[in-house]
Amino acid sequence: GENVEQHPSTLSVQEGDSAVIKCTYSDSASNYFPWYKQELGKGPQLIIDIRSNVGEKKDQRIAVTLNKTAKHFSLHITETQPEDSAVYFCAALYMDSNYQLIWGAGTKLIIKP
């Protein structure tokens, strides 16, 4: 069935350094890939998304890249800050699943001061 794999499960980086989280998906028909940030005790928040007609999208310190040939997409956070500490989830939209999102397992990002 459809699957989204996310790596790493935990990522610890020094404040100010960059963080990269990668996801791969199985259905080549997917055309929408969002990223969510979940802080402790809160619901997931959509932070950036990308559609299959572009290869990269940026919003201030965060960016997402998409490689459709290889079926993977990545979240890049530059100049990390303590408030970036959270769990990040990737997802892919599957047309055959009634337009449902298939979710990665999450990455716990820890920013070390």
Added chain:
Amino acid sequence: NAGVMQNPRHLVRRRGQEARLRCSPMKGHSHVYWYRQLPEEGLKFMVYLQKENIIDESGMPKERFSAEFPKEGPSILRIQQVVRGDSAAYFCASSPVGEQYFGPGTRLTVT
């Protein structure tokens, strides 16, 4: 435009009681998804509804759990005869089509 609303935020039930979790989607959104999340774990899909229709309930346990999204009013996730294993955070998300916007969740504790 108000975000997705969920209530209650915290719910404590004794074993055997019923739990009712409510979700009001964002204005104009006709798709609602329910997820369950255990501590330190990912989101587990439960059910996808449109107004008055269940589209996909493949993630919902066959017994004790039910969901509805009536023509008027919020979506309801109902858990009958709760057990300790039902303790979790339950999130709903609403969507126009595709992107999903999450509510703050209901934390259910079964004692």
